[in-house]
Each structure stands twice: as C-alpha cells, then as structure tokens.
Amino acid sequence: MKGNEKMMPVDTLNHEPSWDKEPVEVLEIKGVRIGEGRPKIIASTTAKTPEAFIALGKDYNSRPELQMIELRPDYIGEISGKEFAKLTKQVYEIAKNKPILMTFRDKTEGGRHVSDEYYRDVVVTLTGSLMPLS
Numbered sequence: 001m002k003g004n005e006k007m008m009p010v011d012t013l014n015h016e017p018s019w020d021k022e023p024v025e026v027l028e029i030k031g032v033r034i035g036e037g038r039p040k041i042i043a044s045t046t047a048k049t050p051e052a053f054i055a056l057g058k059d060y061n062s063r064p065e066l067q068m069i070e071l072r073p074d075y076i077g078e079i080s081g082k083e084f085a086k087l088t089k090q091v092y093e094i095a096k097n098k099p100i101l102m103t104f105r106d107k108t109e110g111g112r113h114v115s116d117e118y119y120r121d122v123v124v125t126l127t128g129s130l131m132p133l134s
Helices: 049-059 083-093 116-130
Strands: 025-027 032-034 042-044 068-071 101-102
Touching: 049 068, 049 083, 068 083, 083 101, 083 116
Parallel strands: 042 068, 068 101
Antiparallel strands: 025 032
8 A cells, every 4th residue: 555545444343334434544643654554552551640650651662562652641640730741741752753642531431530620721731732822
C-alpha cells in the first residue's frame, strides 16, 4: 500500500450489517501509522502518584513492543490541572519516539468519580497548555 492510499476498515468481530465500508485515511504520528497494518499497542498510566506516573512513562517508553502511551489523569487523584499539565509535559519529553494519548475517564468508563469543576479545570488547563491556541 502506498503512503497516501486509503484502506478499507474491516469488521472482524461484530459482523454488524451497518458497518461503514468507507475508506479511512491513515494517520501518522511520530512514525506510527494508525489505520493500517496490525493493531497498535498502547499502555495506560494507572499510577496513583506523580512519581509513579513519571516512572511508568519511562518504563513504557523503554518497551519497543508498545507503540503509544495513554496518560490517564483520572487515576492520579485530584491534583490541579497545572500539576497534571506539568507531569504530562515531562512524560511527553521522556517519550520522544512514541505518540501520547490523553484520556480522562469518568466512573462509568472505568475511571473515578470527580467533580465537574475538577474535570473542567484539568481539561481546560491541558488544552491551553499543551496545544496553545493561536
């Protein structure tokens, strides 16, 4: 397959009749091509302290079998958005060769229950500090 070609998604497990057969564009981040080839392996940070969070980032980065790192602020406890942004930047610098995905799961998605204000603080701080609007 050439670099700019689209590939067809395949429903290998569910066999849903409504499965969309539209081609998808391959997304490449830090050399990882999402949307083609084998499924990518991503490991989540489920650390409960900032120190353990950084240690997991280092450990995951050293493992060639992992293609991506998922950062989970919902596991670490109610630290401020600024504190989590600082930790996220540290892991981003550690994981120079791996894409980073940040997800914030609530209790219904396997995370913990947090207040709406806390959720807002973390999301607004992270989006402002990691991806400055211009």
